[in-house]
Amino acid sequence: MADTETQNRFPIISGLSRPDEIADWSDEELADLAAEMREVIIDTVSQTGGHLGASLGTVELTIALHAELSSPRDRILWDVGHQAYGHKLLTGRLDGFNTLRQYGGISGFLRRAESEHDAMGAGHASTSISYATGLAEGLRHSRRDGRVIAVIGDGALTGGMAYEGLNQAGALGSPITVVLNDNGMSISENVGALSKMFQRVRVDPTLTKVREELERGLARLPGASELGGKVRDATKSLWFVPGALFEALGFAYIGPIDGHDIEGVRRALRTTLEMDRPALVHVKTVKGRGYPPAEADGEAMHGATPFVIESGKAAAKAPGAAVPSYTEVFGRALVAEAERDPRVVGITAAMLKGTGMQHMMSRFPERTYDVGIAEQHATVFACGLAIEGYRPVCAIYSTFLQRAFDPIVHDVAIQGLPVVFAIDRGGLVGDDGPTHHGAFDIAYLRSIPGLTVMAPMDEAELAAMLHTALRLDGPVAIRYPRGAGLGVPIPERPEPIEIGRAEVLELGEGVALVGYGFGADLARRAGELVAAATGVRPTVVNARFAKPIDAALMRQLAERHELLVTVEDHARIGGFGSAVLEVLDEAPGRVLRIGLPDRFVDHGKRELLLEDTGLTAEQVCAGVVRALRGPRLRVGEG
Ligand SMILES: Cc1ncc(C[n+]2csc(CCOP(=O)(O)OP(=O)(O)O)c2C)c(N)n1
Secondary structure: OOOHHHHHHOHHHHOOOOHHHHHHOOHHHHHHHHHHHHHHHHHHHHHHOEOHHHHHHOHHHHHHHHHHOOOOOOEEEEOOOOOOHHHHHHOOOOOOHHHOOOOOOOOOOOOOOOOOOOOOOOOOOOOHHHHHHHHHHHHHHHOOOOOEEEEEEOOHHHOHHHHHHHHHHHHHOOOEEEEEEEOOEOOOEOOOHHHHHHHHOOOOHHHHHHHHHHHHHHHHOOOHHHHOHHHHHHHHHHHOHHHHHHHHOOOEEEEEEEOOOHHHHHHHHHHHHHHOOOEEEEEEOOOOOOOHHHHHOOOOOOOEOOEOOOOOOEOOOOOOOOOOEHHHHHHHHHHHHHHHOOOEEEEEOOOOOOOOOHHHHHHOHHHEEEOOOOHHHHHHHHHHHHHOOOEEEEEEEHHHHHHHHHHHHHHHHOOOOOOEEEEEOOEOOOOOHHHOOEOOHHHHHHOOOOOEEEOOOOHHHHHHHHHHHOOOOOOEEEEOOOOEOOOOOOOOOOOOOOOOOOEEEEOOOOEEEEEOOHHHHHHHHHHHHHHHHHOOOOEEEEOOEEEOOOHHHHHHHHHHOOEEEEEEEEEOOOOHHHHHHHHOOOOOOEEEEEEEOOOOOOOOOHHHHHHHOOOOHHHHHHHHHHHHHOOOOOOOOO
């Protein structure tokens, strides 16, 4: 139950005890509900930041779905889950909605643990149709009631898994309804041949009429009755190209219809729900609908930072010169490399700005590719370019690169191809939470033979590592964190780095702190605190490479120090610290590994999450002091 202030401000949503109560509401009542939902979403996201445009675009669709279905008995699935704020509001989460994406608050995506109405959890794209097909089979086997509806965006439909799902559902004849929420946008403008086709199809009632008349006319032609359904199919493929595509996959197709017309969407859903076979309802929506700044700049308002409602402009930032982000430094460094070497090409999987690849796209559009939400394809596409003598750089977030694990092994590494992976968002990302943290890339990459795995300590080293990677004759992965660099100057012409060689930042005694990537600067800061606390300056090392690891130096450090501490923002299991243990197996000494614990880290401000997981200089220092004073650790403990 919502608190009194929330009840007074948002009486319609507060009054709902079940989402399907709205089934009998009048058009006016539903329109008032839609307006209130928009108000809550804009109000909240202006404070918390979040996926504004996507959720504003699905308000009417959300109402139509909950009016026609009965959740949780009926399973309403939201691909990615970033467009489902309205669903959260209709399913009892108005109270607490102001904690959206905040530490300890409600998630920015759907989560099975958060509500019985979240039939699937998500964060990554293109999974909903596979879930739907599985859920429908589960319901069939167990003879339980319930209908299954997957809502998938045109962006998410660029991901291959969506077609794997359509293919199986079509063959099984699964009674699922897929709602294609087509707004022409992924985060940036959507890409690909299908997207072009969708753009050509407009919501046009006259077109529907013309088609019906054409069908009737053709049916009257001599011999038409013998041709039966063929006439209908032929007209469909003439007029409704997406219809022909989905129908070929075994789906009944309805659309395109206006996704902001609640009654129109309800009618289409009623039709498909009665069919007892796979069906696809194609709705056209406007990203950011109902809030002019979000309609005007869909890309900026995809993942909005807190903003002023009246203007849509970002809320005031803290004063001070802005230090460029790692993403920005990477984007510019890639252009500089591409200027010098015509073989360099850039690849992004639907994250043009998110990865800094927009710089490459503006400078070298012919050598830059946005392949859609298709990390697996991006990787193999890069292999093709590499075989033809090019130097592809795939910029992909750590979490999304998980999708490409097999091609990295099978197509890049076994074939020994010089593909560079620029892995952004390594480590904790903050508000997006466990589906988005980059916690596993060191583990899944350093086990692959022939791959060079490195991480810069600062943004100047990022430029140097990219330069180094492009000179290597094999695959390379460079990981770097979200957010601002350290503010160091970036040389015009970066120098290559010696492969497999760590950098000793400070030669001290007693304790050796060895940091990897983000962990290197953290180790340096913690080292200062350890010196102050113990009176002895520790040795501090920037590891640079997880593979090949500087084994000789690691052994020396273990031999010459009482305690060896590894520091990283990656899962302790399988991470850089584990790599150190592997080369120390016969060395004496004590090792303390500092990194992410063996649990999924929640969402919240990145600083809070770093605190929560012990990745602050103070906590690292406290851990070191405890270990120095405490009983002898076994190798690897901690
Ligand atoms: C596997 C994967 N890669 C990249 C992303 C980042 N991402 C989040 S939403 C989005 C665009 C989704 O577009 P669409 O499905 O059309 O939904 P819309 O936001 O337009 O409503 C992308 C690329 C992701 N969530 N998952």
